Amino acid sequence: MTTRYFGQPIKRNEDPRLLTGQALFTDDVHLPNMLHVAFLRSDYAHAHIRSINVSAAQAIPGVVAIYTADDLGDYWRPGPLLVPPPPVKDLIFNPRMQVPLAKNKVRHVGEPIVVIVAESRYIAEDAAQQIFVDFEPLPAVVDIEKALAPDAPVIHPDLAHNLNAHVIQRKGDYAAIRDQAAVLIKRRFLYDRGTAAAMENRGIVADWDAKNEQLTMWDTTQAPIPIRNGIAAMLGLSERQVRVVAPFIGGGFGPKIMMFYPEEVLLPWISMRLNRPVKWIEDRSENFYATTQERGQVHEAEIALTRDGRVLGIHDLFLHDAGAYAPYGLTVALNSQCTLLGQYDVPHYYSEFKAVFTNKPIVTPYRGAGRQHGVFVMERLLDIAAKELGIDRVEIRRRNLIPPEKFPYNNEIIYQDFAPLIYDSGNYAPALDKALALIDYTNFIQTEQPRLRAEGKLVGLGLVTYVEGTGIGPYEGAKVTIETSGRVSVATGIGTQGQGHYTVFAQVVAEQLGVNVENVRLVTGDTAEFYWGAGTFASRGAVVAGNAIHAAAVKVRQKILKRASEDLEAAEEDLELVDGTVRVKGSPSTAIKLGELAARLNPLRGAVKPGAEPGLEATDYFGPERGATASGVHAMIVEVDPETMQVEIKKYIAVHDCGVVINPMILEGQIQGGVAQGIGNAFYEQLIFDENGQLLNASFMDYLLPTADTVPRVEMDHVETRSPLNPLGIKGAGEAGAIPVGPLFAQAVEDALIGYNIEILEIPLSPNRLFELVLEPQQGS
């Protein structure tokens, strides 16, 4: 669908505000009489707390209050379980949630123990330095492969072991077909991920207005409505007494979803207790410990194939690092399990995982949210199989693609939204062909690569495919109003973190109402503006909120047509909505401005017809039956410097199918940004914990983010396969760019280093690691 608004690369409505520094971020909220909060956090990954002495800190001028777990009384409660486990048979699930302040025991470095409230952040931090905690250090669980050992230290003593969950999902019968396979390939894969490192750290301002009995909270959350509901319940307030505002947010990527972080829970409580506004802005050091991360999995995976490269089945056992607590349930590990099969028609699948507790910060979804781990395993298995069978790597993929006639395609396992994993639609071969054309595959393999290799240049190519489950439920809603000025306002409940919602949602509305995109003003992330909803996560904003906005806009359109048909004495079918007016087709002067029509529907005197609703306004909701499955192919060409093991990306292409595209420019931005994070994951970023659970690189000096000069410009092309699951036919795109980069990097680097005969079975890589991999076989011989 490409029209004047929908499908166009329209410039972003929000950019003037963002680029000129006019947008409100949480740290921009300055209230009179406001206090500042700092936390004393654990230096130990695992320890008993024997005692806490705050008296020296309390004596510092400017310190207003200091609270430990004991001071919280009944308010001290573990956080909610955000995502319960799916209905999978024989599933074991031991939820353990984070607490507002550690009591008796700390379970990861950075866990908050004491909260200090002072006249300034400086004073609060000075006070934190004067608080003395007597710890009894305990051995830490760091290595996930040792977490379940009988002698492993136990993190949650009421459990007697460190098992967070055990899940088995099956499709077909792997054991039965294993014997028929011509080839079995088994490998051990390590896939580690890092921290989202959003440009803006987290932050909260809480303001209790005692006279109005009203709590306002500015929060860097991706899900303001669930936060409002939860905080109201915890504080014993009505939901109407709590307003949560998620203003502009400098990047969410998952860790800002709706964690009920200790800080989120404590700030409103402190504001009510002290009757003053309070602010806490997370600093970058805290962000490395106190904001959730993703991390490692270890897979033991086997692929069974026929001689001609048809995949008969996959058998995968994996361990997943949950961190010290697991408030987000099984989402990340389930995503790994449910994304592994990718675009391939695999009849038999056995997947079993154990999620384990470790003495490390909490793991929750971060852009891709476990999908990377699964895609890595599958794509690497195919690469190894291709080599072993002597089949071209593209060909082995092509032979196994789910053919278009098999959609909707049932994977016969349960997805993170508790619905069966059924791919709604897909058309994979054309995307693969486009990718081959963009990367100039045949020419590179047959001509360029041999020529460059002859010159001594180690160049390699990678090409991988992936799917992304997107746009899951439950639902979102929206209210669309035409004001008497003719401007349109739209309110929805999700939060926004830079994705371009102000523009794409305006495009959806403009399409129905025939108004300019700049005349549509969106409010998101303010619970005072819209009451219902879930939040921005799982690549669902455009799909779920977009369709809710569409539905509301369609209703407003119907109201316009109904009234205008009366006023213009023309049939509804003969009317059109153009340039902010409703007019008779072929007779443009017979028209009414939409603002005028809105005014007529809101008379100040006289009578209206019985049952009439005022104004041109409508509210509607959308909840998909299940998620929509997007897909894509990425390819790249790299050159490796054999002396320094530096990898330079020469060319990067992506072909993407996220159904109907609302704004191709914004989509490309999403993919480009995702690829940047993927490159970071593949080659730069790694959280390095020592055997005591200390994070060794908790600053941007040693935690390396990809920079502008390490990320190439991605060349893109699109395939549009409508989703049948929503009226707009769209699928999510938020996480896609980040998902396939690890296996792509591994394949391309392996190809470049072909003479060294290495197998890359792990991510992230680094020059140092490549050096070791290259040396290993040499040392062995």
Place this chain on the structure above:
Amino acid sequence: MKPAPFLYFAPNSLDEALLLLAQYGDEGKVLAGGQSLIPTMNFRLAQPAVLIDLNLIAELFYVRAQADGPLHIGAMTRQRTLERDPLIAAHAPLLQATMPHIAHPQIRNRGTIGGSLAHADPAAELPAVALALNAQLRLRSQHNERWVAARDFYRGLFTTALAADEMLVEIALPSLPPRTGWSIQEMARRHGDYAIVGVAATLTLDEQGRCTQATLALLSVGEGPVQAQQAIKLLQGELPTPALLAAAAATTAQIDIDPTADIHASVAFRRHLAQVLTRKALTEAFERAKR
């Protein structure tokens, strides 16, 4: 990430600054560009009770050249100035070529030559380059002044010959003899990062093309900048053939340095890089010397 409380002075003259330094000695720290000191204070790794800001002391900002004499650089000269000043380009091209390897323009706009030399970070470029260029450093206290050669200035991890009441005020670089080539080579994860290994070299040839003098200093392979003594001996008096340069690089990597492992590189990788980069540096210096 807020620093602990401190007293702040911003003197207008060197004498005033030295007086303050004499007064506050160990508790005081001078503030140059702040690009290393301020982060350490924000992490509360350093908690000086007194900061003496040198940024208003005009007499510490200069680059002066004398005919055939050494180049004089005031300690507060910004790294960005070193990058752009034509006197530096003409008299100390190695120093100029080093600058783009140091962090990013924003940081070089503030960071100073004196700050980097005094900070003595083993991963910093300028200390190694100071060794390679046989720099002389002028140290002053309220009542004394002394010159120390760069090679005697570095005493170990983040430690120098500076006494608590002393300040580095000037750097003097002797002019390069004729037929001298130079090179700086390094490997950093991303552009502007501290290098995993770096090498600065100069090579001087006589009319017959023999090496009369060589300097070779490495960074990120020890507790401070490291001179490759044995490799330099190998080169002295010899024709710098590719084989000799390779042998010098191997000697550097295997004998002259004693690197440690960290999260970015193992000992073996550091030695490997030292060898690769030393060979490159010597080869490039040799090419330049021949011109």
